[in-house]
Amino acid sequence: MFQYDERKLKDQLLELIRLAATDLPKDVVESIQAAYTDEPEGSAAKSVFGMILKNIELARAESTPICQDTGTNIYLVYIPEGVGMRKLTALIKEATAEAVDKSYLRPNAVDSLTGKNSGNNIGEGQPSIHFEEWDNDFIEIKLMLKGGGCENVSTQYKLPDVGLGAGRDLDGVYKVIVDAVNQAQGLGCAPGILGIGIGGDRAASHLGAKTQLFRKMTDTNSNPDLAVLETKLKRDLNKLGVGPMGFGGNTTVMGVKMGSMHRLPASFFVSISYMCWAYRRHSMTLNINGEVSYD
Amino acid sequence: MIKLQLPISEAAIRELKMGDEVLISGLMVTARDAAHKYIHENWPDWLKPIMENSMIYHCGPVVKKHEDGSWSFVAAGPTTSIREEPYEAAVMEYYKVRAVIGKGGMGEKTLAGLAKSGGVYLHAIGGLAASLAKSVVKVKAVYMLEELGVPEAFWHIEVKDFPAVVTMDSHGGSLHKSIKAHSDEVAKKLIFG
Numbered sequence: 001m002f003q004y005d006e007r008k009l010k011d012q013l014l015e016l017i018r019l020a021a022t023d024l025p026k027d028v029v030e031s032i033q034a035a036y037t038d039e040p041e042g043s044a045a046k047s048v049f050g051m052i053l054k055n056i057e058l059a060r061a062e063s064t065p066i067c068q069d070t071g072t073n074i075y076l077v078y079i080p081e082g083v084g085m086r087k088l089t090a091l092i093k094e095a096t097a098e099a100v101d102k103s104y105l106r107p108n109a110v111d112s113l114t115g116k117n118s119g120n121n122i123g124e125g126q127p128s129i130h131f132e133e134w135d136n137d138f139i140e141i142k143l144m145l146k147g148g149g150c151e152n153v154s155t156q157y158k159l160p161d162v163g164l165g166a167g168r169d170l171d172g173v174y175k176v177i178v179d180a181v182n183q184a185q186g187l188g189c190a191p192g193i194l195g196i197g198i199g200g201d202r203a204a205s206h207l208g209a210k211t212q213l214f215r216k217m218t219d220t221n222s223n224p225d226l227a228v229l230e231t232k233l234k235r236d237l238n239k240l241g242v243g244p245m246g247f248g249g250n251t252t253v254m255g256v257k258m259g260s261m262h263r264l265p266a267s268f269f270v271s272i273s274y275m276c277w278a279y280r281r282h283s284m285t286l287n288i289n290g291e292v293s294y295d
Numbered sequence: 296m297i298k299l300q301l302p303i304s305e306a307a308i309r310e311l312k313m314g315d316e317v318l319i320s321g322l323m324v325t326a327r328d329a330a331h332k333y334i335h336e337n338w339p340d341w342l343k344p345i346m347e348n349s350m351i352y353h354c355g356p357v358v359k360k361h362e363d364g365s366w367s368f369v370a371a372g373p374t375t376s377i378r379e380e381p382y383e384a385a386v387m388e389y390y391k392v393r394a395v396i397g398k399g400g401m402g403e404k405t406l407a408g409l410a411k412s413g414g415v416y417l418h419a420i421g422g423l424a425a426s427l428a429k430s431v432v433k434v435k436a437v438y439m440l441e442e443l444g445v446p447e448a449f450w451h452i453e454v455k456d457f458p459a460v461v462t463m464d465s466h467g468g469s470l471h472k473s474i475k476a477h478s479d480e481v482a483k484k485l486i487f488g
Contacts, residue, residue: 044314044460051420051458059370059425068357068370068424068446103369106357107445115329117444149375149398149421164486175486182482185475187375187399189421236485240478245398245421247460248474278422 002080002137002288006091012284012292013095013141014102017073019282019294020143021065021104024056027217028193028254028279032056035191035244035251045249052244052277063104067189067278069147070105073127076142076214078134085131092129096121130207137288142214144281150188150274155180156205159268168268170229173198180272181237181253186246189276193217193255194233197271199263209273212257214281221258230256244277254279298456302348305413308393313468315461317417322435322453323350323396327374329447331382333439338389341438345451346390350417353379353397355446356428366434368452370424373398376416384408400462400471409465416463418470430457 036049059066073096077088097120099105109123110116121127157176159168164179166172177196184192197208221227233256243249254277263269283295297311301321311317324345326334334342357370376383376397383395383405393414395401398421409415419427431452438449462470 047316048420051423051426055420055423055426058429062425064425064428065357065370066424067422068355068372068428069374070357070370103357103359106355106370110444117446119444152375166486178482178485182478185399185471185478187377189398239485240481242474242478245418246400246471246474247418247462248470248477276422 001082002139004139004286005290006087008290009286010091010095012286013092014098016141016143016282016284016294017095017099018063018102018104020145020280021070021099022063023060023282024066024278025281029053029056031217031254032277035254038250043249044247045243045251048244048247048249065104065106066280067147067276068106069149070108070121071145071147071280072108072151073105073121074144074146074210075127075129076211077129077131078136078140079131080135080137080139081133083139088131089129092127093122096127139286140283141286142281142283144210144213146210146213147189147276147278150192150276153180153184153188154209154272154274155183156202156269156271159270170225173270174229174233176270177233177256177272178237180274181242182240184274185242186244188274189278190242190246191244191251191254191277193275193279194253194257195273195275196256196258197269197273198258198260200261200269201264201267202269204261205269205271206273208259208261209271212259213273213275213279215257217255223260226258226260230258301350303393304348305391305393308415309413309465311415311461311464312466313461313464313470317459317461319350319396319417319457319459320455321349322451323352325352325354325356325448325450325452327353327355327447328378329443330439330449331379331386333443334386335382342390342449345449346392348391348393350394350396351386351392352452353395356450357424358434358445358450366437368428368431368434368450371428371431372422372424373419375399376401380404384412387414388412396457396459400469406463406467406469409463410467413465415461415465417459418462419457419459427457430454
């Protein structure tokens with residue numbers, strides 16, 4: 001039976017939140033550095049990427065949020081058999097409220113009916129926590145902070161789409177993604193990273209798209225058809241010329257990550273989860289000896 | 296880089312052109328979704344001295360309250376401006392606001408308003424929260440904090456050398472329109488061949 005020290009885990013969760021809010025992952029920083037290198041001297045795009053790289057350093061050095069919109073806090077929690085979900089949820093919420101007190105997170109949970117901000121980033125559905133039981137003998141907790149600007153340009157298509165000439169195949173999927181990124185322009189804080197969910201019902205499709213965003217920038221899709229399409233989309237989307245913040249430039253997206261699931265015969269959804277360049281995600285593992293490691 | 300000191304005159308604002316990079320210093324106020332809705336329903340007089348010949352910053356900051364009751368900004372990048380499109384032209388004209396600072400640009404209604412009342416749209420870099428918070432040297436006051444909450448309250452702030460780019464000017468120029476026109480053409484080719 002897997003056991004853990006609750007007080008220690010609360011502090012370890014607080015550290016996970018601090019890392020996610022203030023320390024951009026290495027693979028993302030390297031992508032931004034590559035985008036900076038790819039823009040011509042004296043261009044607005046180069047100037048923007050330069051400021052972005054400085055901001056990343058400053059946030060890490062001072063332990064302050066990279067972006068003031070600390071977003072929806074999305075957790076994927078993998079647990080061995082017998083680990084309780086309610087207790088873990090309570091610890092995550094406790095760490096969340098403490099992170100607000102420490103200014104790592106903005107109070108970001110607003111009652112949709114009254115407009116009242118809860119003040120501690122906790123509310124109905126906030127944070128967003130998803131559990132899965134697995135065979136490993138350790139807990140893994142993945143966290144992504146996804147801001148409102150990029151969430152607002154995220155979207156879902158239903159194939160066929162007559163206006164775009166998009167049928168129920170991978171070519172149709174390609175077309176709606178090009179349309180979505182063109183419509184988004186710089187509004188999602190370009191350059192973006194796209195998580196794509198193909199199939200499912202509407203809810204599963206969106207969640208599938210978000211889950212893709214937990215992959216590393218540098219990995220390769222295990223499905224060879226999707227691997228080819230990811231590369232093709234990244235290349236073609238960068239021809240749009242939207243550039244950082246929509247100022248124009250060579251990098252409009254830094255990565256495309258796609259996954260698929262079964263669908264009903266009648267439905268064919270394509271969900272596009274647009275993530276901003278401030279692609280804040282970290283993870284932690286906790287083993288049976290109470291040792292924690294962060295990635 | 297063009298240095299702008301607030302308060303600023305309509306004539307000085309009308310000299311700015313799309314693409315100009317600016318550094319802003321002086322007093323301005325934050326206002327976003329709930330604040331714009333509130334203004335549009337109440338048109339309060341108390342905002343007049345705060346907004347006249349000044350700028351509105353579309354920003355919902357992360358703040359820190361100190362033991363003496365004063366506040367500072369910890370993270371303060373721009374939020375998406377287009378949500379204020381229904382209100383902004385009227386707000387700028389009524390209060391003689393000379394610029395809004397945000398991200399993503401705004402639409403035709405605001406662009407026409409900028410020409411009419413003498414204003415510009417200034418684009419700050421989204422996600423530049425740690426750096427831009429450093430440009431906020433003082434929080435002078437906060438209004439309606441209890442009613443609107445931290446992100447939505449009116450924060451009256453003093454900034455120094457706050458960096459932004461003019462992406463919409465008072466002569467009908469909009470960088471957002473020209474970038475979109477280009478990308479529409481490319482997207483059409485990619486989708487329809």
